[in-house]
Amino acid sequence: MLNIKILCIGKIREKSLKDLCDEYSKRISKYAKLEIIELDDEKIPNNSSEAIENQVKITESNKIIDRLNKYPNSHIILLTLDGKELNSIEFSKEIENISTYSSSNIIFVIGGSLGMSQELLNYSKNKLCFSKMTFPHQLIRVFLLEQIFRAFKIINNETYHK
Numbered sequence: 001m002l003n004i005k006i007l008c009i010g011k012i013r014e015k016s017l018k019d020l021c022d023e024y025s026k027r028i029s030k031y032a033k034l035e036i037i038e039l040d041d042e043k044i045p046n047n048s049s050e051a052i053e054n055q056v057k058i059t060e061s062n063k064i065i066d067r068l069n070k071y072p073n074s075h076i077i078l079l080t081l082d083g084k085e086l087n088s089i090e091f092s093k094e095i096e097n098i099s100t101y102s103s104s105n106i107i108f109v110i111g112g113s114l115g116m117s118q119e120l121l122n123y124s125k126n127k128l129c130f131s132k133m134t135f136p137h138q139l140i141r142v143f144l145l146e147q148i149f150r151a152f153k154i155i156n157n158e159t160y161h162k
Contacts, residue, residue, distance in 0.1 A: 002032040002095075003105045004148065005074070007067055009060045009112035010041040012138045024145035031152035036141075039063045041112050053114050061117035064109055068123065074105040076124040079140060080116060083127030091128075092151035108144055110137055 012018050021036070028034045040063070042056040068076060075098045086094060098106055108128075111120065113136075121127075130143055153160040 002099045004032050004034050005107045006036045008110035011038050020142045027149045057114040058117045060112040061120035074107045075103040076107045077126045078109045083129035085129050092154035095151045
């Protein structure tokens with residue numbers, strides 16, 4: 001069975017978003033083992049300087065890198081504005097190809113609100129962008145879970161009505 005981890009900075013605090021994540025996690029469990037790993041976000045002071053924000057980004061990215069180093073044989077996909085945009089069918093083919101030819105372990109990475117350090121961006125060539133628009137990181141997690149579920153429905157030639 002395919003193992004999928006979503007490694008992200010910060011926790012979801014809004015009940016409605018938590019409920020959506022739980023629902024999609026439950027649906028995905030039919031197709032893959034899913035684990036969501038939440039790492040603590042760094043506090044960003046009010047009126048912070050660019051230097052302070054850069055340090056926050058580096059600190060959060062280093063937390064992610066430390067965790068990624070624990071999964072050396074995983075296929076890592078960074079969610080970033082610099083990534084390639086895929087439609088749902090292309091995304092499902094990507095997951096299917098990874099699981100068939102590359103690895104049974106996929107890790108999706110959602111960085112903090114300030115983005116990812118260059119070191120983290122260099123960690124993987126595989127980058128995905130859901131939109132050039134900016135969305136809250138908590139919402140991106142819901143989008144990702146929904147698209148993972150949709151991908152499995154497509155891979156298995158099952159209808160999807162939501």
